[in-house]
Amino acid sequence: MKLWKLIGILACGSGLLACSSQPAPSLYQQLGGESGIAAITDGLLHHIEHDPLIVDHFRDTDIPRFRDLLAEQLCDLSGGPCVYSGATMEESHTGLNLTTRDFDRLVNHLISVMQQEGISYAAQNQLLALLAPMYPEVVRR
């Protein structure tokens, strides 16, 4: 990482890049704040609704509540002004018998939605890096 900082400093110093002394925007800001995360959440729900391979897992889900909790969790994870108030990932996925395929499909839907919303590739990867470790808490529970 030091190398990248050095390159950054050199690039700034030589006027190659427009640089400011402002701190880098948080992931929450890069995702578009409250409205951006609402759009991502709604987009994801839309994708799930149209995916016959995973929609059945949401048969007994209270969708409005799920939507609010998911948005809250994304806000919390990305450093926004929220505290996730839902159940732990283990608790909320136990008994669903989700497979790796379900997880893969959800990740693909999330990537598609973030692409549609114009989220930068770096911000997409930051969010995916926060979500990927949840895999063992979600699958085969």
Add this chain to the structure above:
Amino acid sequence: MRMLLLLLLLISCSTLANSRVIATGGATSIEGSAGGGIVPWAVINGYNSNDEWSANAFISRVSVDDFTLNTSGVGLSLDNRWEFSYARQQFKLDTIGGQLRQDILGVKYRLTGDLLYTAMPQLSVGAQYKRHLDFDLPAAVGARSRDGIDLYLAASKVWLDAIAGRNVLLNATVRATKANQTGLLGFGSDNSNSYQLMLESSAAILLTHQLAVGVEFKQKPNQLAFADEQHWRDIFVAWFINRNLSVTAAYTDLGSIAGLSSQQGWYLSLEGTW
């Protein structure tokens, strides 16, 4: 035949589908196994997840100073667990004259781990049965056997958001082999018929969801007395146009082959996945 029936049975329980994230099947190596261009990785070809299967086909060409390697092959993958492959290599001796061909049957099994999701790297074991079709020349320069089996253990992992917001893949493969020039010059020698352990590695960075650049290194034995064999390396760019089509280009250095030194040139591969 029993294997074929087992395959058909497995396929009948699965669906042809592509649930995995794009680029997670890697490219297809010149030996037909999913990986980079010259190194088999722990990844399973295609985008099949559990209860899914996929098929792939590829053609590739390596064109260096005095040789051309044309490879084509097909593969079948199941459950992001099993990978079966067949490749035919045609190695044209542009300067010396003539050609050397070999067939490669490959199988790979993912032991554990997930490339993207688990802290532990994805680990796979694989075998490649290689059979030479023009063995007269390798025999004349001291190769002992017409066919051989390579065995390998591969570990692959992607670190998300690793460098400047980009994802980084590292792979390490340990291969037990008797092959001379990956089998193109046969297996074993007059003096040696024992397996040797070789280390192969790759590093890549994904610049976008669909574009990766990287480097590869392949350690090789040096058994035949008639000419030195050297390690291989390349620098590559892979473009995953969509889940059905990818193109890989590389600049490669294959060292000395059959006494002709410093063999460098281009590698190009086109792959279809369903």
